[in-house]
Every structure is written in C-alpha cells, then in structure tokens.
Amino acid sequence: MxxxxxxxxxxxxxxxxxxxxxxxxxxxxxxxxxxxxxxxxxxxxxxxxxxxxxxxxxxxxxxxxxxxxxxxxxxxxWKQHPLLPRDPWDRAMARFWAKFGDEKVMPSIWRVFISQGKEQEEAVTSAVENLKLLEDQLKGKKFFGGDTIGYLDIAFGWMANSISILEEIAELTLLDAEIFPLLSAWMNNFSDNPTIKESWPPRDRMVEKYKVIRETYLSKVV
Known part of the structure; x- marks a missing residue:
C-alpha cells in the first residue's frame, strides 16, 4: 500500500x-x-x-x-518484473558497471560541463573513453540487461535525460550518434519507454537549473 x-x-x-x-x-x-x-x-x-x-x-x-x-x-x-539478473555472475557484473557509472562515468561527464578551454578538452577525452566502455557493453543488446529494462539501465538512466541537456547548455556534442550508435539507440529506447517517459522532470526547468550551476562553477575559475 x-x-x-x-x-x-x-x-x-x-x-x-x-x-x-x-x-x-x-x-x-x-x-x-x-x-x-x-x-x-x-x-x-x-x-x-x-x-x-x-x-x-x-x-x-x-x-x-x-x-x-x-x-x-x-x-x-517486490518480485514482479525482476531488475537484476538471476545468474550470480551477471548480477555481479551489473553491480560492477553500476559502480563504474557512479564513480567514473558521471564525474567525467560532469567535469566536461563545469570546465572550459584546455581543461574541458581533457575532460571530454576522459568522458569519451568511459562512454566507449559502455558502448561495448551494449553489443548485441537493446538494453544493458538484454531485451527489457533492468537494474543497469535504471542505474544509467540519468544519461538518457541529462547528457542532451548538458550538451545544449555547454554547446558541444559529447555523445555523437556516429561514434556511439549503440548508446544513442539505447538512450532513445530507454527514454521512449512509456513508463520512463512520463517520469522525467520538466526539461525547461532542468535547463534553467543547470545553466545556473554551470555559470556558478565557471565564475569561480580564476
């Protein structure tokens, strides 16, 4: 209840x-x-x-x-619609990549957003390297867990919403569909799921919020 x-x-x-x-x-x-x-x-x-x-x-x-x-x-x-794989090794790998996402992918993309010039170029290189590792995990799969949305897709779900917002604000392309065709397709498949789509926060408010955050960070750079 x-x-x-x-x-x-x-x-x-x-x-x-x-x-x-x-x-x-x-x-x-x-x-x-x-x-x-x-x-x-x-x-x-x-x-x-x-x-x-x-x-x-x-x-x-x-x-x-x-x-x-x-x-x-x-x-x-709640056992309906299982999120984690049943196989112990697959479950361990899902946890591994989720941790990688939080500790490596997210910080590297954030650094791109709050930096400029040479520092931003270096941050882009690091972020792209991490994204390539995720691209490899999608070979032969619609979602990270297979044919349906699972634990790892939800863990990486922030990318499907936030990356395009950060790209818009920073006026750059980080996740190029030609370089990352699998990740790009995954982002579309995840975002277009009706259950996911109805849950996103308003994009205009997100853009407004993160513009202020970026300006605040950049203003502190001497």
Missing part, C-alpha cells in the same frame, strides 16, 4: 529518478515527499543521519538509503 511506502527525493535528482523508475516499472504505489536540499526536513535528517542526502525510501517506517542499494531492496521485496 502507498501509505506503507514513501520516497524522499528532490524534483530533479538523477539518483531519486532511479527509484522512481524502478517503482514505476514494478507498478508499486508510493507516496512522494519532495525535499528542498537547501533546507532539509527533519524527516530526512532522521531517516538518513549519516549522509543527510536523498533519495530515501521508507518502507513500513524503515529507511533505506543510497539509490543503488534502494534498487536492490525494491527488487528483493
């Missing part, structure tokens, strides 16, 4: 969107609590006293923190 399950997140967080996508795919009703991260609620600080961050999934009064951990909890708790 929705009253037993609530999700604390912000309107724009890529991490929170992961949880939204997982719950939607599994058709799990839940209550959404939107947090203002500049003025964190008492509930958020109570539920996540360690990191004080969103998202937090609260199930029957018990909090689960960190988006990738939450995805596994959801998959273990």
């Amino acid at each position: 929705a009253e037993d399950l609530k999700l604390l997140r912000s309107w724009s967080s890529a991490y929170g969107m992961r949880v939204v996508h997982a719950l939607k795919i599994k058709a799990i009703e839940h209550q959404t609590v939107l947090e203002d991260m500049t003025n964190k609620s008492a509930s958020l600080l109570e539920y996540n006293p360690v990191h004080k961050k969103i998202p937090v999934l609260v199930h029957k009064g018990k909090p689960i923190c960190e988006s990738l951990v939450i995805l596994e909890y959801i998959d273990d708790t």
Whole structure:
C-alpha cells in the first residue's frame, strides 16, 4: 500500500529518478515527499543521519538509503518484473558497471560541463573513453540487461535525460550518434519507454537549473 511506502527525493535528482523508475516499472504505489536540499526536513535528517542526502525510501517506517542499494531492496521485496539478473555472475557484473557509472562515468561527464578551454578538452577525452566502455557493453543488446529494462539501465538512466541537456547548455556534442550508435539507440529506447517517459522532470526547468550551476562553477575559475 502507498501509505506503507514513501520516497524522499528532490524534483530533479538523477539518483531519486532511479527509484522512481524502478517503482514505476514494478507498478508499486508510493507516496512522494519532495525535499528542498537547501533546507532539509527533519524527516530526512532522521531517516538518513549519516549522509543527510536523498533519495530515501521508507518502507513500513524503515529507511533505506543510497539509490543503488534502494534498487536492490525494491527488487528483493517486490518480485514482479525482476531488475537484476538471476545468474550470480551477471548480477555481479551489473553491480560492477553500476559502480563504474557512479564513480567514473558521471564525474567525467560532469567535469566536461563545469570546465572550459584546455581543461574541458581533457575532460571530454576522459568522458569519451568511459562512454566507449559502455558502448561495448551494449553489443548485441537493446538494453544493458538484454531485451527489457533492468537494474543497469535504471542505474544509467540519468544519461538518457541529462547528457542532451548538458550538451545544449555547454554547446558541444559529447555523445555523437556516429561514434556511439549503440548508446544513442539505447538512450532513445530507454527514454521512449512509456513508463520512463512520463517520469522525467520538466526539461525547461532542468535547463534553467543547470545553466545556473554551470555559470556558478565557471565564475569561480580564476
């Protein structure tokens, strides 16, 4: 029941969107609590006293923190539409690449967005190298997990929404469809899924938000 399950997140967080996508795919009703991260609620600080961050999934009064951990909890708790592969090796690989995404891919793309000149050129080189590794993981597959959206697709889902926004703001092309045909096709397949499509935050608000963030970072560069 929705009253037993609530999700604390912000309107724009890529991490929170992961949880939204997982719950939607599994058709799990839940209550959404939107947090203002500049003025964190008492509930958020109570539920996540360690990191004080969103998202937090609260199930029957018990909090689960960190988006990738939450995805596994959801998959273990609600068995319909499995997200993680059954095979132990495949599950381990899914976790490996999800970690790679958070620790390598996301930071490298972010550096492209908040830099300029020579530093940005170096950041683009690093980001492209990481994206090539992901391109290889899609050979012969529609989604990272196979024919249907799974755990790894949701973990990488932020790319399908954010990269084009960052490209627009920074006025560059990072993910060229000719260089990354498989990733480009994956982004389209993921974004066009009706369940995913209805969940994206408003693009105009995202563009406005990240323009301000980029300007703030660049203004600090001496």
